[in-house]
Structures are given as structure tokens and as C-alpha cells.
Amino acid sequence: MSLGKLLQRPVLEVAPRLLGMRLVSELGGHLTAVMLSEVEAYDGAGDPASHAYGGRTRRNESMFGPAGTAYVYRSYGIHWCLNVVVGPAGEPGAVLLRGGIPITGRESMVARRRRHDHLSDGPGKLCQALGVTGEDDGRSLLAGPLRLEGAGGDAAGQVAATPRIGITKATERPWRFVLLPTPG
DNA sequence: AGGAAGATGCTCT
DNA sequence: GAGCATCTTCCTA
Numbered sequence: 001m002s003l004g005k006l007l008q009r010p011v012l013e014v015a016p017r018l019l020g021m022r023l024v025s026e027l028g029g030h031l032t033a034v035m036l037s038e039v040e041a042y043d044g045a046g047d048p049a050s051h052a053y054g055g056r057t058r059r060n061e062s063m064f065g066p067a068g069t070a071y072v073y074r075s076y077g078i079h080w081c082l083n084v085v086v087g088p089a090g091e092p093g094a095v096l097l098r099g100g101i102p103i104t105g106r107e108s109m110v111a112r113r114r115r116h117d118h119l120s121d122g123p124g125k126l127c128q129a130l131g132v133t134g135e136d137d138g139r140s141l142l143a144g145p146l147r148l149e150g151a152g153g154d155a156a157g158q159v160a161a162t163p164r165i166g167i168t169k170a171t172e173r174p175w176r177f178v179l180l181p182t183p184g
Numbered sequence: 185a186g187g188a189a190g191a192t193g194c195t196c197t
Numbered sequence: 198g199a200g201c202a203t204c205t206t207c208c209t210a
Contacts, residue, residue, distance in 0.1 A: 040202070049202070059195060076203050077193035083202090096202055124203050166202050
């Protein structure tokens with residue numbers, strides 16, 4: 001299945017299959033990439049923890065775009081967080097990209113992060129490492145300077161589901177998916 | 185290793 | 198004005 005098709009499947013099906021895929025950035029003239037290792041599903045209108053719960057607003061506008069659209073929002077006034085819009089057209093499902101393992105452009109990430117460790121192990125850090133900002137909100141992640149690459153689903157069997165982080169509503173839903181460290 | 189707390193700005197009621 | 202889908206630094210072990 002193509003990436004574009006995969007992203008049109010239900011959010012809870014797509015989220016774990018994003019693990020192991022690459023997120024590539026050419027933003028700001030630097031080539032950087034990570035392998036996704038941590039994501040969270042937000043199931044649109046039926047999910048009290050979703051930014052789209054309660055309907056369309058100025059901020060969540062891009063969540064109502066086609067699957068593969070980037071939804072970037074400011075978190076706690078300081079950080080940027082990146083989501084991939086997922087699911088059938090018009091349904092505001094999204095997957096928050098919470099973390100990845102650096103695979104390309106480590107030097108650029110170090111420069112952006114101004115440190116040598118914890119480069120992309122958190123949603124705010126991931127955006128900073130890849131140069132993602134509010135400018136990228138609404139952009140397509142299927143092509144262009146910020147894009148997803150990979151078949152997906154390869155990580156099945158190495159994925160754990162846990163409760164989501166940093167939310168106060170619907171905390172019981174195990175919709176955070178992490179790539180288990182490969183033994184050895 | 186892990187908890188506490190402050191920074192900071194935007195969105196929506 | 199309240200409430201955040203967070204990160205860092207500063208502490209105690």
C-alpha cells in the first residue's frame with residue numbers, strides 16, 4: 001500500500017505503522033532525518049484529548065485537510081509540535097510525532113538543539129532538530145522539503161501501546177505507540 | 185534516575 | 198483569564 005493510501009486508514013491503525021518510517025527535512029537548507037520511534041493517535045471528534053474535539057477553529061484548521069497534511073501547533077508558548085493528519089477526508093484525525101532516532105544530519109541537529117544528546121526524543125525537540133515551525137503548518141508531508149518516507153508496518157511486533165503523555169482528558173486510552181529497543 | 189518548578193505565548197471561554 | 202499534546206535546569210539520591 002502506498003503511503004498516501006495508508007494515511008487514509010483509521011488513525012488507530014495508522015499510528016503504530018508509522019513507527020520505523022523516516023521523517024526527512026530539508027528545511028533551512030539542512031538535510032536532516034529521523035526514524036520515528038514514538039507517536040500518539042488523536043481520534044478527532046470522538047477524542048476529548050484531541051485539539052479537534054469540539055469542532056473546527058483557527059488553530060486546528062489544517063487537521064481538517066487531506067491525509068498527509070502537517071498540523072503544527074505551538075506548545076506551552078515555547079515549542080512546536082508536529083502532527084500528520086490521518087484518516088478519511090474531512091475527519092480530523094491526527095498522529096502526533098513525539099520522537100525519533102537521528103539517522104541523517106546529526107551535526108545540523110546538534111547545532112539547532114545546541115546540545116549533543118536528547119536531539120529528537122520528544123515532540124518539541126523533534127521539531128527543533130528538524131527545523132519545523134509554524135510556517136510548516138498545512139504543508140503536505142507526502143512530498144516537499146518536509147516529508148515521510150518508508151513503507152510502514154515493518155515494525156509490527158516491536159511496538160508497545162501505552163497511555164498518552166501530558167494530557168488531562170481520556171488519559172486511559174492506550175494510544176501512545178513506541179518502538180521497542182531492538183535487543184542486542 | 186527522577187521529581188519539582190519556571191519559562192512563555194497563543195487559543196478559546 | 199485559564200489552560201495547555203513541553204523542555205530545561207536545579208536539586209536530592
